Amino acid sequence: MGVKKKIKGQLIVLSGPSGVGKSTVIAELMGQRDNIYFSVSYTTRQPRVGEQDGVNYNFVDRAEFERMIADNELLEYAEYVNNYYGTSLKAIRDQLDAGHDVLLDIEVQGAAKVRERCPDALFIFIIPPSFEELSRRLHGRNTDSEDVIAGRLEKARIEFREIPKYDYLVINDKVSNAVGEIEAIMTAAECRVDNRSQILSQFA
């Protein structure tokens, strides 16, 4: 009865406003699922205190980043405040080809670029149960001033307008609910007839 059900990994693109609890959801998901790989971004900016190379970011110098651009190794990249930030397409492809799922935590503009090159990825947007709750969570962090929080909430409102471009909407009212929904989305995608054509060919 040993059917190989899964042939190729899936790319999962996660977006959501600051404060929605994405990192917690991702950590939980990584712990619960096998063969899942979190795509760590590349950046030319200096590591902050406590940040680890290969964990928070892959820290590279400008020359190396520009080589990656020239060699078309990046799925998407952007420059903010004189520093590059980008996603390695090569690293993702290697993982997908090895049958691993790849998780990408990316903002709405980056996600739109990923959609162009990887239309088959699963695009998931995570929302809080309400704006009031998002505000509460941002205040609860005790790290940002009122102005910064107001700015994050305003940014969230703008990002929410892009949700129709996503495939799935997950509500993080409770981490276990959000993780369960993302797992279901991943499992359902594995069951798509298109993704199981090799299984079908065993019956031809």
Place this chain on the structure above:
Amino acid sequence: MGVKKKIKGQLIVLSGPSGVGKSTVIAELMGQRDNIYFSVSYTTRQPRVGEQDGVNYNFVDRAEFERMIADNELLEYAEYVNNYYGTSLKAIRDQLDAGHDVLLDIEVQGAAKVRERCPDALFIFIIPPSFEELSRRLHGRNTDSEDVIAGRLEKARIEFREIPKYDYLVINDKVSNAVGEIEAIMTAAECRVDNRSQILSQFA
């Protein structure tokens, strides 16, 4: 944090060859999920020993069935050996509108008709892990002659050609796996952005 995540029920169309274990999968699924309704077919044929009205079929007379046809109450129907068999669209719509999911166990031709009228339904085809296993299961029932089993296997091969018309392919290697995959498919569909537009509108 009380977000109403689900507004409308989903129609799930299940097909699969005789012997694949569909009834067991359906019974398990019904036991595990709330608010799920199994659509019982209508027929004009006489009940067999042990069959219950409203459970195995809704048994109606020819006049009533023809009234349902005339009133456009049927999602699909067919006539075999002078008896009508059909699916009530009205019963399904009532359940969906009440927020219940509706499960439909139907052959490939019937499923194609359902697709025409309910393109948003989830079309799931259940296969065995192998043809050998399907043959083993059919033999294990001890109810059919070799000729009948050969006929069922041949019919399965023909049905399998229609799988590309389905959305999802579920492998019943183990009932719990198949049920888990169907549940994931249903949950993922609930998470589709289109199905959660009413949640989104709370943030507008």
